[in-house]
Structures are given as C-alpha cells and as structure tokens.
Amino acid sequence: MSSLIRFFTSVKVAITLLIILTLASILGTLIPQGRSHEEYLLHYGQLANLLEKLQLTKLYQSFWYLTLLFLFGLNLTICTLLRLPPKIKRLLQPRVDFKPPDLEALRFHHSLSLNLSLDSADQALREILKSRHYRWGEKKTETELTINARKRMAGIFGSDIVHLAILLILFGGIISGLLSFRTDLALHEGEVAEVAWAGFSVRLNSFETEYYPNGQVKDWKSSLTVVENGREIVSKIVEVNHPLNHKNFMFYQSAYGWDWDKAEVELLLRSAEAEAGEKRVKVKTGEKIKVDDETEIQLHRFLPDFVLDENKQPFSRSNEPNNPAALVEITKNGEKAFSGWLFARFPEFSQLHPGKGSSLSAELKNYSASQYSVIHVSRDPGTRFIWAGCILIMLGLALAFYWLPREIRFYLRSEGGRTALTAGGIATKNRESFAKEMETIIALLRKKK
Amino acid sequence: MKEATLFPLAFLLYILAAFFYFASHFSRREKLAKSGSAVALVGFLVHNLALILRTIETGHAPFTNMYESLSFFAWSTVLAMVIAERVFRFYRLSAYLMLIVIALMALASSPLMPKEAMPLVPALQSYWLWLHVSVTLLGEAFFAIAFVASILYLLALRKEKAGEKISNSLNPEKLDSLSYRAVAIGFPLFTLGGLVFGMVWANVAWGRYWSWDPKEVWSLITWFVFALYLHTRIVMGWKGRRSAWIAILGFLAALFTYFGVNYLLSGLHSYA
Ligand code: HEM
Numbered sequence: 001m002s003s004l005i006r007f008f009t010s011v012k013v014a015i016t017l018l019i020i021l022t023l024a025s026i027l028g029t030l031i032p033q034g035r036s037h038e039e040y041l042l043h044y045g046q047l048a049n050l051l052e053k054l055q056l057t058k059l060y061q062s063f064w065y066l067t068l069l070f071l072f073g074l075n076l077t078i079c080t081l082l083r084l085p086p087k088i089k090r091l092l093q094p095r096v097d098f099k100p101p102d103l104e105a106l107r108f109h110h111s112l113s114l115n116l117s118l119d120s121a122d123q124a125l126r127e128i129l130k131s132r133h134y135r136w137g138e139k140k141t142e143t144e145l146t147i148n149a150r151k152r153m154a155g156i157f158g159s160d161i162v163h164l165a166i167l168l169i170l171f172g173g174i175i176s177g178l179l180s181f182r183t184d185l186a187l188h189e190g191e192v193a194e195v196a197w198a199g200f201s202v203r204l205n206s207f208e209t210e211y212y213p214n215g216q217v218k219d220w221k222s223s224l225t226v227v228e229n230g231r232e233i234v235s236k237i238v239e240v241n242h243p244l245n246h247k248n249f250m251f252y253q254s255a256y257g258w259d260w261d262k263a264e265v266e267l268l269l270r271s272a273e274a275e276a277g278e279k280r281v282k283v284k285t286g287e288k289i290k291v292d293d294e295t296e297i298q299l300h301r302f303l304p305d306f307v308l309d310e311n312k313q314p315f316s317r318s319n320e321p322n323n324p325a326a327l328v329e330i331t332k333n334g335e336k337a338f339s340g341w342l343f344a345r346f347p348e349f350s351q352l353h354p355g356k357g358s359s360l361s362a363e364l365k366n367y368s369a370s371q372y373s374v375i376h377v378s379r380d381p382g383t384r385f386i387w388a389g390c391i392l393i394m395l396g397l398a399l400a401f402y403w404l405p406r407e408i409r410f411y412l413r414s415e416g417g418r419t420a421l422t423a424g425g426i427a428t429k430n431r432e433s434f435a436k437e438m439e440t441i442i443a444l445l446r447k448k449k
Numbered sequence: 450m451k452e453a454t455l456f457p458l459a460f461l462l463y464i465l466a467a468f469f470y471f472a473s474h475f476s477r478r479e480k481l482a483k484s485g486s487a488v489a490l491v492g493f494l495v496h497n498l499a500l501i502l503r504t505i506e507t508g509h510a511p512f513t514n515m516y517e518s519l520s521f522f523a524w525s526t527v528l529a530m531v532i533a534e535r536v537f538r539f540y541r542l543s544a545y546l547m548l549i550v551i552a553l554m555a556l557a558s559s560p561l562m563p564k565e566a567m568p569l570v571p572a573l574q575s576y577w578l579w580l581h582v583s584v585t586l587l588g589e590a591f592f593a594i595a596f597v598a599s600i601l602y603l604l605a606l607r608k609e610k611a612g613e614k615i616s617n618s619l620n621p622e623k624l625d626s627l628s629y630r631a632v633a634i635g636f637p638l639f640t641l642g643g644l645v646f647g648m649v650w651a652n653v654a655w656g657r658y659w660s661w662d663p664k665e666v667w668s669l670i671t672w673f674v675f676a677l678y679l680h681t682r683i684v685m686g687w688k689g690r691r692s693a694w695i696a697i698l699g700f701l702a703a704l705f706t707y708f709g710v711n712y713l714l715s716g717l718h719s720y721a
Contacts, residue, residue, distance in 0.1 A: 011684040022673045029663040060661040212568040240571035252656040390645040397637040
C-alpha cells in the first residue's frame with residue numbers, strides 16, 4: 001500500500017503521465033474522431049477495425065484515456081495533499097530557532113555590526129520591517145534575538161490552488177459526462193414543445209434569418225417564450241452567442257431547416273395549342289389538383305438541392321435550396337401528358353423532356369416550405385465546477401508567479417554595547433529583486449544611529 | 450489614411466528596427482539597440498493605427514481571417530517585446546524576435562492571403578472573440594520570447610563548449626532565466642485567453658465548454674508542454690538545456706495550434 005502511495009506521490013510519475021497524455025491527445029487529433037465505420041473503412045482499409053477496437057476513433061471518451069486522466073488526477077491529489085501540511089506549518093509556525101551558521105548557509109546573507117544596543121537594534125529593525133510590510137515572529141533572551149520576517153506568504157499556496165482548480169475542472173468534466181442532459185428541439189413558428197425533465201415548455205414565436213447585403217447569413221433569431229403551467233414566464237430573442245437561461249436549462253440557437261418534404265410549389269403551365277394557355281397553379285407535395293376540366297397535376301417529390309447519385313438516382317445534397325427541383329406529373333383526360341423533373345434554376349431543361357405527343361410544358365416558378373429553428377437545450381450541472389475552477393486557476397497562477405513570498409531571518413547578539421547582526425533570506429523566485437530588497441534593508445539598518 | 454497603406458509602413462519600420470538591432474548585435478554597440486527599440490516602437494504605433502483603421506473599415510475585430518490574424522499575431526509579438534525590453538531591461542532577444550515578426554508580416558502580405566474583409570459569421574459575433582483571441586495571442590507572443598531565449602541559450606552553450614568567448618549579455622544563465630520569466634508571463638495569459646475564455650465562449654456559442662475539437666486539443670497540448678516546463682524546473686531542477694528544449698517544443702506546439710490546425714486538421718474552429 002505504501003509503495004502504491006509512494007508511486008502516486010512521485011512527481012516523476014506525474015511528468016510521465018503528462019507526457020503520455022500529451023502524446024495520446026496528439027494521436028486523437030491525427031485520427032478523425034467519431035466518424036462512421038464506413039468512413040474509417042474507406043480511409044484506413046483493414047486498419048479501421050483495429051483503430052476502432054483500440055478506441056482510437058473515440059479516443060477522448062475511451063476507457064484508457066479516461067483512465068489516464070483519472071490517474072493524473074489521483075497523482076495530483078496525493079502530491080498536493082502530502083505537500084500541504086509542511087507548508088501550513090511553515091505559514092503558522094515561523095522558525096525562530098536558528099544560529100548564524102544556518103543563515104550564512106542561505107543563498108542571500110549579510111553580517112554586520114551595529115552601533116546600537118540590542119534593544120534599539122530590535123526597535124530599528126522592527127520599524128524598517130513594518131515600513132516594508134513584513135510581519136514577523138521573534139524569540140528574545142538577554143543577549144540574543146532571532147526574528148523571522150516574512151511577507152506575501154499566500155504565494156506558497158499558489159501552486160496548490162492551481163492544482164485544486166485543475167481537480168475541480170476534472171470533477172466538473174466528470175459531472176458533465178455523467179449528469180448533463182442535452183437535446184435538440186426542431187420548432188416551427190408557433191409550435192410549443194415540452195422540455196424533457198424541465199417541467200416547462202418553450203414556444204417559438206417567430207424565426208428569422210438576417211442577411212448581409214452580399215447575401216451571407218448575418219444571424220438567426222428565434223423568439224422563444226418559456227411557458228410553465230400555461231403561464232408565460234420569460235421571452236427572449238435567442239441568437240447565436242445569446243442563449244436563454246431558465247432554471248439552469250440553456251437554450252441555444254443551433255441550426256435551422258425547411259420541411260422540404262412538405263414543400264409547396266408554384267408552376268407555370270404553357271400550352272402551345274391555346275394562345276392564352278398560360279396558367280399558374282400551386283400544388284403541395286403528394287397532392288393532386290385539377291387545373292381545368294381536362295388537366296390534372298400531381299407533385300410527387302421536391303428536392304431543394306438536386307443531384308444524381310452514382311446509380312443516377314436523384315437525391316438532395318443539402319437542405320439549402322441550391323438547386324430546387326420538383327417531380328411533376330400532368331395528365332390530360334386521364335392520359336399522361338408530362339412527367340419529369342422541373343428545375344427552378346434551369347427552366348429550359350424540362351422542355352428537353354416533354355411528355356410524348358403533347359405540346360404542354362411546365363416551369364417551376366416558386367417553391368416554399370415552412371422553416372423551423374433547431375434549439376439546442378442543455379442542462380449541465382458540471383459547468384459551475386468548471387467556472388469555479390477557472391477562477392481559482394487564475395487566482396492560483398497569479399499567486400504562484402506574482403505574489404512572491406519573501407522570508408528573512410535575523411539573528412542579533414549583544415556584544416558589549418554593540419549588536420552583531422546576521423541576516424539570511426529565502427526566496428525561490430525573482431532572486432535579483434529579492435537580493436536588492438535585502439541590501440536595502442541592510443543599508444537602512446546601517447544608517448540607524 | 451487607410452489600413453492598406455499603414456500596414457506596409459509598419460512592416461518597413463519593423464525591418465528597419467531589425468536592421469538596427471542586428472547592427473548593435475554585431476558591432477556590440479548598445480546604443481544601436483536603443484535606436485532599434487525606438488524604431489520598433491514607432492512601427493508598433495503605426496501598426497496600432499493600422500489595426501484601429503481595420504477595425505473601423507471592417508466593423509469587427511481585426512483578427513477574423515488569416516491576413517488579419519497574422520498581422521495581429523505580429524502586433525502581439527511586438528507588444529510582448531516592448532514589454533519584455535522594459536521589464537527585463539534586455540535588448541538582445543529583440544533582434545531575433547523581430548525576425549519572427551517580419552516573417553509573420555511577410556506571410557500576411559503575401560498574395561496567398563486574401564485581404565478583403567468578409568462579414569462575420571454568426572458564431573464570431575461576440576465580444577468573447579476579442580478577449581479570447583487577443584489574450585491567447587499575447588500569451589503565445591511571450592512563448593515566442595521564451596523560444597528565442599531558449600535557442601540563444603543552446604547556441605551560447607555550444608559556443609561555450611567550443612571554448613569561444615561569449616559576450617556578457619548573452620550569458621547562458623541569464624538567457625535561461627529570461628526564458629523562465631517569459632513563460633511565467635505567457636503561461637497565465639495563455640491559460641486565461643486560450644483555455645478559460647475559450648471554454649466560456651464555447652459554452653455561450655455552442656452550448657458546451659469543451660468539444661475535443663482539434664484546436665482545443667492542441668491548446669491543451671501546448672498547455673501541457675509548458676506545465677512540463679514548469680514542473681521539470683521546479684521539482685526536478687531541470688534548468689538549462691532540457692528546459693530550453695521543452696520551451697522550444699512548447700512554442701512549436703503553440704504555432705501548430707495557431708496555423709497547423711487550420712490547414713491540416715478539420716474541426717469546429719475552421720472559420721477563416
Ligand atoms: C497540467 C497540470 C498542472 C498544472 C497546470 C500545474 C501547475 C503548477 C504551477 C503553475 C506550479 C507553480 C510552478 C512555479 O511556481 O514555477 C506548480 C507547482 C507544482 N506542481 Fe503542478 N501543475 C499540474 C500538474 C501537477 C501534477 C500532476 C503534479 C504532481 C503529482 C504536480 C506537482 C507540482 C509540485 C510538486 C509543484 C511545486 C509545488 C510547490 O510550489 O511547492 N503538478 N504546478
């Protein structure tokens with residue numbers, strides 16, 4: 001058991017873990033993460049199965065990566081805890097049991113003889129230390145005086161606060177992983193959806209896309225209202241970067257789309273036979289309508305972004321209306337007069353495929369489908385630990401690097417009306433400035449008469 | 450006045466500053482380095498103006514495409530250098546830092562970098578863009594200082610080994626300490642800008658603070674490398690050569706986070 005603890009207290013182990021974590025993390029950025037089995041097969045061939053078995057395709061969620069993180073956290077906990085008691089002792093019980101040789105062994109030390117009695121030297125030293133914001137502990141006898149003067153001692157805990165913060169962030173990550181709840185709501189204007197586990201609903205009042213003059217999307221805005229027991233509680237325009245927060249449930253503008261499989265299109269029908277044979281009709285997907293006594297139109301399918309796959313089968317490449325196309329069938333007196341795809345961007349295209357023996361042609365003039373907004377809902381109890389960790393880590397770093405502890409130990413001894421003084425200083429960082437500080441204090445002491 | 454005229458002016462001033470710094474280097478005249486520092490400062494002020502004008506012209510933060518981002522990274526590096534010169538009272542690193550700045554400015558000026566401003570995509574319309582990018586890049590600029598100090602350290606060691614005399618201002622111990630002091634500034638800044646502000650913004654924009662996106666992971670890797678730098682120094686006493694190598698690797702990781710991820714790996718962060 002003790003050897004196990006010793007293993008985890010070793011900073012060498014920490015450093016080894018840190019190196020392994022770094023290399024593992026790099027590996028995860030070289031292999032695309034979380035793709036489908038088919039994509040890996042296409043990319044890596046036979047290797048794909050091995051990669052998936054070793055969980056390299058979901059590396060950051062893999063058992064072994066999480067185990068590494070866990071060991072790292074354990075190591076950090078034990079390391080930090082074991083070093084804490086001596087630090088606290090150092091803070092609470094400043095050492096005053098030293099002799100001149102101990103001080104002369106320190107990196108910064110001075111020895112001098114003052115033309116003052118021990119009491120006045122004590123007085124003078126205290127004044128100087130006070131003016132330079134030191135606090136001290138002392139031990140005094142008839143002829144000897146030891147003073148331990150220190151300032152900014154909170155700095156010795158900077159690294160511990162950083163480590164605690166990292167543990168807090170890891171803990172927050174675990175909580176997020178285990179307890180966070182996420183879902184996406186696809187809402188049409190006016191639609192109300194109940195939020196699972198929340199006990200309230202949200203209603204999408206309106207959704208709009210704003211564009212820049214050049215046609216690029218500027219923003220998506222969903223006006224949402226929280227409804228609880230039939231009462232409207234809050235409303236907010238949710239846009240990207242401006243989520244709605246209600247009872248720890250966050251609502252984000254995440255995506256949008258159109259119900260293209262319920263599209264409505266407007267067609268322009270032309271008949272060469274009749275001079276005034278131009279007619280506009282509106283028809284919905286799946287619907288069959290009568291245009292006049294003899295003509296019927298049916299809209300079979302609508303695709304917003306028409307392309308052909310490798311088997312020459314039409315499908316939609318995306319949900320954006322980049323190449324809208326409608327599969328239309330027109331019958332005249334029960335006989336097929338036209339059947340085929342009409343393209344909004346290429347009106348002449350359909351004329352290449354006229355129905356046989358017919359002079360009828362059609363154009364896809366307009367199309368519309370109801371738009372919906374996708375709202376990402378999340379409730380993540382881990383975040384509070386993450387933010388606490390973030391604040392603590394910055395505080396700890398500030399302390400560790402910029403609140404530098406200073407400790408100066410003085411030994412004074414009465415020598416026939418004069419006082420012999422030895423000073424030794426301890427500082428682990430920014431030593432040049434500390435050396436100057438000590439020299440200044442010594443110079444001030446020399447001046448005291 | 451326009452950004453398009455001020456940017457090349459700043460570039461020219463930086464080249465001139467580098468000229469002075471190197472002249473000081475080879476002639477061993479401290480005064481020339483001071484002139485270099487003054488010219489660099491003027492270049493920096495012109496660059497400031499250029500960035501302000503760019504912000505006014507485009508109506509958004511001056512780091513949303515690769516051209517702007519390179520220019521801003523160069524600006525941060527000069528800022529870090531100006532600060533470091535005053536805090537460390539040391540000019541010897543500036544000559545080499547200027548080479549990095551000039552490389553960044555040259556890359557930004559190259560015809561490969563489209564200069565025209567595009568309107569911001571919705572995800573980037575946030576003041577977190579300012580906080581996240583500027584603080585992170587400033588942190589990385591201090592890593593650049595540690596990088597230069599570390600390379601000079603290794604070169605100085607080599608010279609020492611070969612029995613050559615090295616000038617007092619380039620003594621290895623001083624360079625090692627400068628590298629540490631630069632990391633001591635860069636590490637907290639990078640933690641704040643890259644990790645803390647990054648997580649806060651990701652949570653606001655995407656609804657999760659961490660997605661293991663390649664750019665995030667590479668920031669973490671960079672952070673790990675500098676954590677290694679700090680710990681091997683403080684607990685294992687690895688000053689000097691090994692420390693210098695870790696700082697060099699750390700800066701390279703930061704560079705990869707900045708450039709490589711955009712061009713070589715794909716993920717959420719690829720806006721530019
Ligand atoms: C990425 C994770 C870590 C970060 C960011 C971190 C950060 C820090 C920082 C900023 C310091 C102060 C350094 C200085 O003053 O120069 C420090 C010191 C230290 N760290 Fe860490 N640390 C990490 C992980 C660990 C781990 C896993 C261990 C050990 C198991 C560890 C052990 C120590 C020790 C022993 C010190 C010196 C303690 C002291 O000041 O008394 N650290 N760490």
